[in-house]
Amino acid sequence: QWPGLIEAYRDRLPVGDDWRVVTLLEGGTPLIAAPHLSEITDCEVYLKVEGLNPTGSFKDRGMTMAVSTAVNNGKTAVLCASTGNTSASAAAYATRAGITCAVLIPEGKIAMGKLAQAVMHGAKIIQVQGNFDDCLELARKATAEFGEIELVNSVNPSRIEGQKTAAFEIVDVLGRAPDVHALPVGNAGNITAYWKGYTEYHRDGVSGSVPRMLGVQAAGAAPLVDGAPVKEPETIATAIRIGSPASWNQAVAAKEESSGQFRAATDEKLLEAYRLIAGREGVFVEPASAAGVAGLLAARADGWVAAGSTVVCTVTGNGLKDPDTALSGMPEVEAIPVDPVAVADALGVR
Ligand SMILES: Cc1ncc(COP(=O)(O)O)c(/C=C/C(=O)C(=O)O)c1O
Numbered sequence: 564q565w566p567g568l569i570e571a572y573r574d575r576l577p578v579g580d581d582w583r584v585v586t587l588l589e590g591g592t593p594l595i596a597a598p599h600l601s602e603i604t605d606c607e608v609y610l611k612v613e614g615l616n617p618t619g620s621f622k623d624r625g626m627t628m629a630v631s632t633a634v635n636n637g638k639t640a641v642l643c644a645s646t647g648n649t650s651a652s653a654a655a656y657a658t659r660a661g662i663t664c665a666v667l668i669p670e671g672k673i674a675m676g677k678l679a680q681a682v683m684h685g686a687k688i689i690q691v692q693g694n695f696d697d698c699l700e701l702a703r704k705a706t707a708e709f710g711e712i713e714l715v716n717s718v719n720p721s722r723i724e725g726q727k728t729a730a731f732e733i734v735d736v737l738g739r740a741p742d743v744h745a746l747p748v749g750n751a752g753n754i755t756a757y758w759k760g761y762t763e764y765h766r767d768g769v770s771g772s773v774p775r776m777l778g779v780q781a782a783g784a785a786p787l788v789d790g791a792p793v794k795e796p797e798t799i800a801t802a803i804r805i806g807s808p809a810s811w812n813q814a815v816a817a818k819e820e821s822s823g824q825f826r827a828a829t830d831e832k833l834l835e836a837y838r839l840i841a842g843r844e845g846v847f848v849e850p851a852s853a854a855g856v857a858g859l860l861a862a863r864a865d866g867w868v869a870a871g872s873t874v875v876c877t878v879t880g881n882g883l884k885d886p887d888t889a890l891s892g893m894p895e896v897e898a899i900p901v902d903p904v905a906v907a908d909a910l911g912v913r
Contacts, residue, residue, distance in 0.1 A: 565591040568627050572728050575763065576628065577721075585631045585660040589616050589623035590728055594736045594875065599843040600856065604863045605870040609741070610840070610856075611733060614848055614881030618680060621753060621879050622652035624729060625715075625722030630656040632721040633713035639663065640712045642705060644691075644698030646749065646802045647677030648880055653715050654684035665712075667691050667698040672801050674849065676884035694796065696807045699750075717752025718809045726753055730760025733875055740770040743868055746877040747854035748778035748787060748825065749803035751814035753879065758817035774875070776823035777868075778814060779858030781851070785827035787814060799830045799888065802851035802880060824867060828857035836860065837888075840878065847882030847889075 565571070567586035569578055578584070593612045600608040613621035630653070633641055640663040643653045650666035650673075657664030665687040668678075672694070681688055691698045699716060706714035717723060734740050740761055748754050754776055764770045780788055781798030786806055793806035808814060818825055828836070836853035840846050855876040862868040882889060899905035907913040 564588070568624055568725060568728050569631065572731055575728075575731065576724055578628075578631065579635060582631060582635045584627070585634060585656055586627050587617035587623060587655060587659060589627050590732065592616060592729075592732070594733055595846065597844050597876070599839070600859070600876075604859065604868070604874070606863065606868065607871075607873045608859070609737070609875045610844065610846055611729060611875055611877040612846060613729070613877055613879050614852065618648075618652045618655045619676070619881035619884055620648035620652065621726060621729065621877065622648045623656070625717060625725040625752070625756070626652040626656040628725030629713070629715040629719050629721040630660050630662075633715070634660050634662065636713070638711060638713040640665065641715045642702055642712045643667070643715045644695060644702040645716075646695050646804060647673045647884070648802060649716060650686060651677045651680035651684075654681045654686035657686070658684045663687070665689060667702050669694045669698055672804060674801055674885035675887060695750075695805050699809060716809060717750055717755075722752055723756045723759060726756030727760030727763065729877065730757045731764060734761070734764050734770045737873070737875070739873070740765070740772050741774045741875040742872040743777055743859070743862075743874045744774040744877070745777040745779060745855035745859045745862075745874060747800075747803050747851050747879055748780050748814060749784075749805040749808065749851070751778075751787065751808035751810035753877070754778045754817050755810045755813035757877070758821060762820075773821060776817050776821040777855065777858050777862060778818060778823065778825045779854040780825065780827050781833060781854065782827040782829045785825075787811070787825040788827040798833070800833055800851035800854065801885075802849060803854065824862070826858045826861060828854055828861065832857045832861070841882060846878060848878040849880040849882050849885045850888055852878040852880045
């Protein structure tokens with residue numbers, strides 16, 4: 564079976580031969596064709612379905628590396644600030660490693676599925692009177708002061724190393740790098756990691772080209788688009804409700820070196836893409852995860868993406884993480900009598 568990321572890409576990762584590897588067999592996720600998106604954009608569109616990782620998001624790629632590194636450096640606890648998925652993943656990998664995990668989450672702004680994961684994996688859950696950016700500042704200060712705690716946010720280079728493997732998998736499966744790679748951008752670790760992966764494969768001659776990176780933010784939380792931090796970030800896509808990305812400079816470098824672009828998508832456009840991916844491609848992702856697709860549709864419309872392009876959109880988290888948003892638009896469901904005729908009527912087949 565798939566051996567997990569570190570075994571699959573050991574020669575491309577900073578891992579000691581004698582290391583105890585902490586893995587939940589993450590990675591090896593589907594790169595699935597998206598026929599409806601391909602049709603409406605006249606491109607060859609694929610989805611990299613990262614919601615099918617062990618804890619339901621791409622964070623597992625970074626966490627196997629960060630927690631394995633922490634354990635092999637003798638750390639006894641990990642800490643992260645999180646909008647939810649990082650904390651879910653840190654909790655799972657820490658418990659797997661038998662070490663303590665504490666998570667700092669912004670008051671009241673976390674999707675239920677993610678909180679359930681951190682609870683069930685036994686993380687110490689600390690709600691902070693502030694937003695994600697305040698949580699990250701607190702996490703940096705706490706880990707700077709207490710050396711036995713490893714900070715496992717994506718400022719930790721091990722996270723970037725683990726997450727770059729998604730680019731390797733895409734080239735390994737596609738046989739080439741895509742022309743464009745679209746993905747959501749919050750704290751900007753993932754766009755940084757993808758660019759690192761694509762450029763390493765290109766440097767080593769595994770791929771003959773690199774993609775243009777299309778990083779998409781929520782309009783109410785788009786510091787990289789605005790060119791300045793956003794004090795009070797607001798978006799229904801709580802995973803990317805971040806006003807001051809920790810990997811700002813690396814994300815800008817990825818955009819510039821790849822001749823890429825940052826775009827903002829309104830919550831309305833995010834939700835449209837969210838519904839389209841589930842309702843037409845059969846892939847259920849959480850709202851933030853649809854940002855790359857929303858950006859692709861806009862970039863195709865204004866010609867930044869040409870017809871005939873090969874495009875990969877990373878959909879970063881499983882839709883099950885955020886049932887509240889999924890059910891918020893649900894029409895009234897009327898109960899029917901135990902009568903086959905009523906079923907036929909409901910299906911409009913009679
Ligand atoms: C579903 C989903 N999609 C996209 C992003 C943005 O990735 P980055 O640009 O690398 O931050 C996140 C990020 C979540 C956290 O930052 C956290 O969990 O603390 C996410 O959960």
